[in-house]
Amino acid sequence: xxLYNSLSRRKEEFIPVxxxxxxxxxxxxxxxxxxxxxxxxxxxxxDVLVRYLRxxxxxxxxxxxxxxxxxxxxxxxxxxxxxxxxxxKEKKHPMALAEYxxxxxxEDMDQLNCVRPDISPRATxxxxxxxxxxxxxxxxxxxxxxxxxxxxxxxxxxxYGKLSGRNTDEMISGTRVEVSPDKKSPTDFALWKKAEAxxxxxxxxxxxxxxxxxxxxxxxxxxxxxxxxxxIHGGGLENKFPHHECEIAQSEAANEAPFVKxxxxxxxxxxxxxxxxxSLNNFITLKEAFTGHHERLTRAYDPLAVRQxxxxxxxxxxxxxSDAALYxxxxxxTRITEAVQAVRKALAAATEGDLNPAIQAQLTAFKARFExxxxxxxNTSVALSVLFDQVRLTHTLLSEGKATQATLHAIDxxxxxxxxxxxxxVKSSYNQAGAGTDDSLVDKLVxxxxxxxxxxxxxxxxxxxxxxxxxxxxxxxxxxxxxxxxDWSLK
RNA sequence: GGCGGCGUAGCCAAGUGGUCUAAGGCGACGGUUUGCAAAACCGUUAUUCGUCGGUUCAAAUCCGACCGCCGCCUCCA
Numbered sequence: 200x201x202l203y204n205s206l207s208r209r210k211e212e213f214i215p216v217x218x219x220x221x222x223x224x225x226x227x228x229x230x231x232x233x234x235x236x237x238x239x240x241x242x243x244x245x246d247v248l249v250r251y252l253r254x255x256x257x258x259x260x261x262x263x264x265x266x267x268x269x270x271x272x273x274x275x276x277x278x279x280x281x282x283x284x285x286x287x288k289e290k291k292h293p294m295a296l297a298e299y300x301x302x303x304x305x306e307d308m309d310q311l312n313c314v315r316p317d318i319s320p321r322a323t324x325x326x327x328x329x330x331x332x333x334x335x336x337x338x339x340x341x342x343x344x345x346x347x348x349x350x351x352x353x354x355x356x357x358x359y360g361k362l363s364g365r366n367t368d369e370m371i372s373g374t375r376v377e378v379s380p381d382k383k384s385p386t387d388f389a390l391w392k393k394a395e396a397x398x399x400x401x402x403x404x405x406x407x408x409x410x411x412x413x414x415x416x417x418x419x420x421x422x423x424x425x426x427x428x429x430x431i432h433g434g435g436l437e438n439k440f441p442h443h444e445c446e447i448a449q450s451e452a453a454n455e456a457p458f459v460k461x462x463x464x465x466x467x468x469x470x471x472x473x474x475x476x477x478s479l480n481n482f483i484t485l486k487e488a489f490t491g492h493h494e495r496l497t498r499a500y501d502p503l504a505v506r507q508x509x510x511x512x513x514x515x516x517x518x519x520x521s522d523a524a525l526y527x528x529x530x531x532x533t534r535i536t537e538a539v540q541a542v543r544k545a546l547a548a549a550t551e552g553d554l555n556p557a558i559q560a561q562l563t564a565f566k567a568r569f570e571x572x573x574x575x576x577x578n579t580s581v582a583l584s585v586l587f588d589q590v591r592l593t594h595t596l597l598s599e600g601k602a603t604q605a606t607l608h609a610i611d612x613x614x615x616x617x618x619x620x621x622x623x624x625v626k627s628s629y630n631q632a633g634a635g636t637d638d639s640l641v642d643k644l645v646x647x648x649x650x651x652x653x654x655x656x657x658x659x660x661x662x663x664x665x666x667x668x669x670x671x672x673x674x675x676x677x678x679x680x681x682x683x684x685x686d687w688s689l690k
Numbered sequence: 691g692g693c694g695g696c697g698u699a700g701c702c703a704a705g706u707g708g709u710c711u712a713a714g715g716c717g718a719c720g721g722u723u724u725g726c727a728a729a730a731c732c733g734u735u736a737u738u739c740g741u742c743g744g745u746u747c748a749a750a751u752c753c754g755a756c757c758g759c760c761g762c763c764u765c766c767a
Contacts, residue, residue, distance in 0.1 A: 228767070241767040281765090365693060365763080435767035440693085466695080467761060474760075482766090511715070512703060517696070517760065524702050527716035531702095534715085537729075572704090580704050584714035594730050598723095661725060668727075679728050686729090 200255065200574045202431070203515060205439065205462040206362055210576055215430045216460065221257040222425035223249055224459075226417060226434035226442070227319065229266040230300035231285035233484040234307045236505075236520050237435070237468045237475060243506055244465045244514035244577075245433045246313040247622065251573050254621050262424050263316035264417060265304075267297035268323050268400050268410055280410065283400060293400050294323070307485040310502035312623040318424050322416035326402045329411040329419050332453055333390045333404075341452045345381035347393030347407045353386040356448045362462060363440035388445050390415055414445035418458075422450065432459040436466055465514045471495065471521050483520065497522050503624050504529035510579040510622060531587070532624060538590040539614045539625050542607055545597055552603030558596065559606075562613050565589050569617050579622065586618050645676055649685050652678075 201210040215221050225245045228238055242263075252259045267282060286293040305315070322329075333349050336342035341355040353359050389412040394401035401408045421429050427450070434443060443462065450458035467474070470481040483493050491499030508528035512518050565585050572581035593610055596602050618625030648667055655663035668678050671687075679686045 226767075235767080237767045239767085363693075363762085436694090437762060437766065440762065465767075467767080469760070472759080475766075507715090508702080515695095516703085519702080519760095521702085523716085527702055530717090531715045534729095541730090578704075580715095581713070584704075587714060591731085598730065656725075659725075665726070677728075680724075681729080 200251075201576055202461050202463060203576045204460075205464045206459070211461065213430075213461065215257065216426070216428055219256070219258060221252045221259040221431065222429045223252070223259060223261045223431045223433065224417070224421040224425055224429050225261070225263045225316075225432075226438055227264040227266060227316075228300075228304050229281055230297045230304060231281045232300060233486055234304050235475065235482060235484045236470070236488065238304075238307075239311055239485055239505055240468050240509050240514075240518055241433075241435050241465050242308055242313050243311055243509045243623075245463075246311075247510065247514075247577060247579060248431070248433065248463070249314060250621050250623060251577065254616075260318070260425060261314070261316045262318045262320065262421065264420050265297070265301050265319055265321045266413065266416065267294070267301070267321050280398075280400060283398065286399070297321075297323075303486075307489075307502075310485070310489060311506050312503060314623075320420045320424065322411065322420075323400070325416060325419050325423070326411065328423060329415045330391075330402075330404050332415065332419050332422075332449065333411075335453045336390065336449065339452060342390055343383065344406050347409060348379075348381055348389060349391040349406055350382055350387040351390050351445070351448060351452075352383060353388070353448065354384060356452050358451065359386075359444060359448050361444075362447060363444050365440060365444075388412065388414065388441065390449070414442055415449060417442075418446050418450040418453075421458075422454070427454040427456045427458075429459055431461045431463060433463040433465070436464045439464055463514075466517045469517060469519045472519055475520075488525070495522060496525070498526075500525050500529055501532065503626075504532045507532040507535075507583075507624055510583055510624070513580055514577060535586060535590055535614075535618060535624065536626075536629070538593045539611070539618070540629055541597055542593055542611045542614065543629075545602065546604060546607045546611060549602060549604040549607050552605060554605040554609055555603065558592070558602075559609060561592055562589070562609055565592075566613065566617065569621075573621070582617070582622065586614075586622070589613065645671070645687050649678065649687065653685070 200213045202213050203209070204211045213221075223245070225242070228234060245263075249259055249261045268280060280293075282293045282297060286296040289296060291299070308315070333342060336351065337344065337349065342349055342351050391404060391406055391409050391411055393407060394409045398410070400410050402410065417432075421432065432443070432446075447458050469475065470483060473481065475482050481495060483495065485502070485505070487493040488496065488500050488505055489502050491497070504525060505528070508520070508525055509518065511528060511531075565588060569582050569585045572578040572585065575581075589610070596606070596610075614625050615627060619627060648671060652664045652667040655661070655667070671678060672690075675690050677688050677690050679688075
């Protein structure tokens, strides 16, 4: 598999540190608010990476941190802790706030059908390790204590800037924030920050009470769970600098070994063509997208339609969310879903017999094209197009009505494998009533009305049958007449 | 100001030197099917890839200029 490595700026063959194994670390959320569309793009993209690595047979360990301390409102090391600020606003303890939004995050990611990371380490759970790493860096002479805080001395680390393509001179001249007098150089960054007395989140350390700098947690936790050199480190493009640059500096200075083999960065999300900002009134959380409670959305969107929209473009391309784009993705998603449901329904009534070799050959060709696309730096857009080709094949085959159980099984298995296991947009099972309800009363009433409509149709009383269909449609129940009877689904 | 990216049909989007008179999805239109629909299937929908110029036997793909948009350097995945 070829992956684009942000460090080398080109596609490279993926060769893990340990044969047959893959260690993936992805920068997780800072849990001070509900997850939004930007989080969705990032975590769906890396979810597909992890799923595909597993599909290829790599024993994959997926680590994604939860940042619950240290991420400042200002990367110049001068702002307040984001969690502390939000906690004060919501009148909650920072840990309560972190817990609340961590749960919210997992809920949303589950909705998007992202596999849970194997380990979701919290920054606050690794204070000891962070202090140890700081001490190592001081001992090696690349970090210094000043007035209760500890800074990393960038000038002592030769490779600083190799990921983001910046040099320190430019950075100094471009500095826009006021520089702390404690720093030897404006480019130095905080490893440990001295806490004021009123700061709730603080821990004892050899340098007095304080809290860790934001960049440190990723170095410490990736090292702890994946080793000194990890295979893949993923994150958003906006974190390339300074966050990832600082991670490299800390980790490589401490371990004297390469930190990451493959750096992967996903591109950003815009909404209606402009960047998503809290102040721009175009900030859409996932919960808002799933419920439709946002002025820019005309309806609620199935979480997997959001997933489909994300997979429709490449992870390294920017993605513009709009109601129209979401709607288009929903239509496409529905088409795939209905094809899968149709196969499974037909399967129950299919005759026994051999697997149709012509169909088998087409499925094999689809699979090869799918893998070729995914092997090329996770080209999900092309992978998805293969799925649509399989949808067409499926409908054509079903309309002939001659497919054997073995043939339909093969189709279903491939939908489940490629569309389900890898892309995560095909479910292993769907509710009986299509769009789905487990309310048996609704089921009975709709069935009753469908029966009444059938009587009217047989009697050529189309005025009545159409009235029933129209009224049901108004109530959100859509009817479809098929050769085998009438299907219904909730819209 | 510094660094990076993007501009492909009505919309989303893949393709980054020849197989491109450019995947796929959505939408629209025509047809088959249907009592009528819906769904499905078939067909049509970019001789052209922001503009101009250059390199090359050959460019959407490489180079240059220009125009437009976006991101990072401060909040944000």
